[in-house]
Amino acid sequence: MAAISYTSGNNWEFFLSRKADAGAVYGAVDCGGKLVYERLTPSRVPSVVYTKARPVTPLKLFLFPFKESVLPAVSPTENAVVIGPASCDLAGLSILDRVFAGGEFKDPSYPERRARLTIVSVDCQQPYQTCFCESVGVRPYAERLFDVNLTALADGFLVEVGSEKGAQFLEGLQTEEAGGDRLAQRAALREKAARAVREINSQFDLADIPERIRGIEMAERWQTEDVSRCVQCGSCNFNCPTCVCFLLEDTGTPERFEKMRLWDACLFPGYARMAGGATPRRTLFERYAHRLLCKYSYMVDNFGTVGCTGCGRCIAGCIGRIDKRKVLSEVVVSRTPA
Amino acid sequence: MNDNPYQPVRCVVEDLIRESPTIATVRLKPDVPFPFQAGQFVMMTVPGVGEAPFTPSSSPSVRERLEVTVMRAGRVTARIHRLAPGDIVGIRGPYGKPYPLERFRDAHIFLVGGGVGLAPLRSLFLRLVETADAYQSITFCLGARTPQDIIYKDQVFRQWQQICEKVCLRITVDRKDDGWKYQEGVVTTTLDHIQVDAAHSVAVVCGPPVMMKFTTLKLLDIGFSPGNIYLSMERKMYCGVGQCRHCLIGTKCVCQDGPVFTFEELRDTRNPFI
Numbered sequence: 001m002a003a004i005s006y007t008s009g010n011n012w013e014f015f016l017s018r019k020a021d022a023g024a025v026y027g028a029v030d031c032g033g034k035l036v037y038e039r040l041t042p043s044r045v046p047s048v049v050y051t052k053a054r055p056v057t058p059l060k061l062f063l064f065p066f067k068e069s070v071l072p073a074v075s076p077t078e079n080a081v082v083i084g085p086a087s088c089d090l091a092g093l094s095i096l097d098r099v100f101a102g103g104e105f106k107d108p109s110y111p112e113r114r115a116r117l118t119i120v121s122v123d124c125q126q127p128y129q130t131c132f133c134e135s136v137g138v139r140p141y142a143e144r145l146f147d148v149n150l151t152a153l154a155d156g157f158l159v160e161v162g163s164e165k166g167a168q169f170l171e172g173l174q175t176e177e178a179g180g181d182r183l184a185q186r187a188a189l190r191e192k193a194a195r196a197v198r199e200i201n202s203q204f205d206l207a208d209i210p211e212r213i214r215g216i217e218m219a220e221r222w223q224t225e226d227v228s229r230c231v232q233c234g235s236c237n238f239n240c241p242t243c244v245c246f247l248l249e250d251t252g253t254p255e256r257f258e259k260m261r262l263w264d265a266c267l268f269p270g271y272a273r274m275a276g277g278a279t280p281r282r283t284l285f286e287r288y289a290h291r292l293l294c295k296y297s298y299m300v301d302n303f304g305t306v307g308c309t310g311c312g313r314c315i316a317g318c319i320g321r322i323d324k325r326k327v328l329s330e331v332v333v334s335r336t337p338a
Numbered sequence: 339m340n341d342n343p344y345q346p347v348r349c350v351v352e353d354l355i356r357e358s359p360t361i362a363t364v365r366l367k368p369d370v371p372f373p374f375q376a377g378q379f380v381m382m383t384v385p386g387v388g389e390a391p392f393t394p395s396s397s398p399s400v401r402e403r404l405e406v407t408v409m410r411a412g413r414v415t416a417r418i419h420r421l422a423p424g425d426i427v428g429i430r431g432p433y434g435k436p437y438p439l440e441r442f443r444d445a446h447i448f449l450v451g452g453g454v455g456l457a458p459l460r461s462l463f464l465r466l467v468e469t470a471d472a473y474q475s476i477t478f479c480l481g482a483r484t485p486q487d488i489i490y491k492d493q494v495f496r497q498w499q500q501i502c503e504k505v506c507l508r509i510t511v512d513r514k515d516d517g518w519k520y521q522e523g524v525v526t527t528t529l530d531h532i533q534v535d536a537a538h539s540v541a542v543v544c545g546p547p548v549m550m551k552f553t554t555l556k557l558l559d560i561g562f563s564p565g566n567i568y569l570s571m572e573r574k575m576y577c578g579v580g581q582c583r584h585c586l587i588g589t590k591c592v593c594q595d596g597p598v599f600t601f602e603e604l605r606d607t608r609n610p611f612i
Contacts (some may be wrong), residue, residue: 278612
């Protein structure tokens with residue numbers, strides 16, 4: 001099979017129905033105007049959406065569950081396929097892979113679960129008003145880290161193979177040569193989506209955030225009306241494709257060592273509090289600053305890549321209606337020399 | 339071989355030594371030898387209760403036993419203070435970077451500790467004494483709030499007094515009582531009026547944040563270079579292996595890059611002493 005080929009909508013749905021019948025296939029479906037993942041049955045295959053922006057849930061949920069036993073460790077045994085992550089989700093994978101599988105110490109379940117997950121990403125064609133991938137160097141279409149990538153055309157899909165795992169998944173799918181016209185259509189759709197994201201963000205100045213945010217740790221600097229609306233719910237942390245913070249909870253008995261790993265959020269007041277009560281970040285503004293510094297500065301140093309993929313979930317899910325782009329424009333860009 | 343980083347080594351509690359009203363030392367016998375180097379820390383679990391990071395306070399040369407000195411500060415440490423011989427705990431690690439002893443070679447070494455901060459310094463001190471030939475001198479400045487708050491009393495007041503000719507002990511308390519025959523004053527006062535060849539000296543400091551802050555300022559005044567002042571940093575920690583990101587100080591991970599940093603490494607950090 002060629003790296004990029006074409007399959008008709010009917011062929012794809014027929015193929016996917018068989019896959020959904022045989023194993024765990026998750027697809028992004030419409031739920032009140034938002035995309036959510038559900039485990040597909042063959043009859044639900046026609047409901048999968050391929051043209052909108054990213055689903056509500058971040059891809060990390062498939063690899064790094066909200067709550068999981070790490071002692072004894074869970075051994076993933078099921079192969080799964082997820083259809084619908086966008087490029088911004090894939091960008092987050094590079095940080096997850098680095099943290100849980102790339103260092104001296106490996107997470108007890110992540111590497112196996114990652115190996116068993118086949119990721120079928122889709123080109124984003126209708127960005128949300130909260131999307132800003134283009135501002136952080138991520139394109140609205142996937143260029144790497146996918147097993148298979150789909151570009152929805154009017155009557156079918158361009159199917160790009162990104163890995164051996166992806167090629168194996170596609171065995172049995174009827175395809176034909178992509179053809180120059182369809183490849184040109186794909187290029188036009190991609191450029192249109194990228195332009196749309198840039199237009200959505202034309203009012204924000206988000207240039208060079210990683211260079212400019214460095215060292216802006218003082219709480220006073222972040223004490224703005226927008227930030228003061230934060231209710232410290234942790235929605236931005238939990239929805240973020242790159243937030244990896246977790247806590248460990250001992251759940252055993254005096255005779256047994258058992259540990260659960262749960263997501264944690266750096267905006268929670270107790271996040272960094274030690275025995276005795278001391279905490280390095282007492283105020284909301286310090287915690288808010290820490291979150292953005294972690295994304296745009298610390299992760300760059302730690303992992304070589306910005307910890308923000310522009311997915312906009314932190315904006316869409318914010319109870320305090322804080323637009324991070326506005327905060328970054330005001331606090332970071334407008335007050336630092338270029 | 340179990341490669342789960344969260345699997346602890348089972349240990350039997352052999353003894354619980356009351357050092358002061360708030361500090362106790364737990365002597366552990368691990369099921370298998372547990373090698374570590376001075377300055378590295380372990381995650382110690384009380385099963386069913388919780389886990390916290392501690393730097394062993396015993397000599398790293400002793401492989402079969404391990405001592406951990408713990409101040410009662412919260413839920414887990416309160417439970418540790420109620421341990422009894424025969425109880426089971428777990429330790430995993432060792433984690434973090436050890437004290438860089440190769441950089442101490444031929445130097446005058448100053449250990450400055452306060453309260454429970456003496457714990458990692460005792461481990462280092464015992465190691466230094468074992469290899470004293472490699473160093474010019476070892477000055478151990480130690481303090482506590484009151485005479486009864488001094489920990490390792492038997493060692494401080496007896497065993498260590500004549501332990502080695504290169505060793506000088508400077509003992510102080512913030513508030514003395516009637517029988518006290520050493521200095522009175524905060525621990526930085528042990529550095530008053532001393533002749534220091536600062537260019538060939540290193541200082542290792544561990545104690546409460548305010549003590550570390552003022553000791554650092556004092557050492558800089560005396561002429562120590564920021565790169566020769568070693569500070570133990572403390573942060574909330576869960577994993578110990580650089581994943582949970584709770585212990586970040588800026589871009590540095592205390593559990594992997596620390597827990598000991600030079601002041602040089604921390605000077606650009608906002609408020610490292612909390």
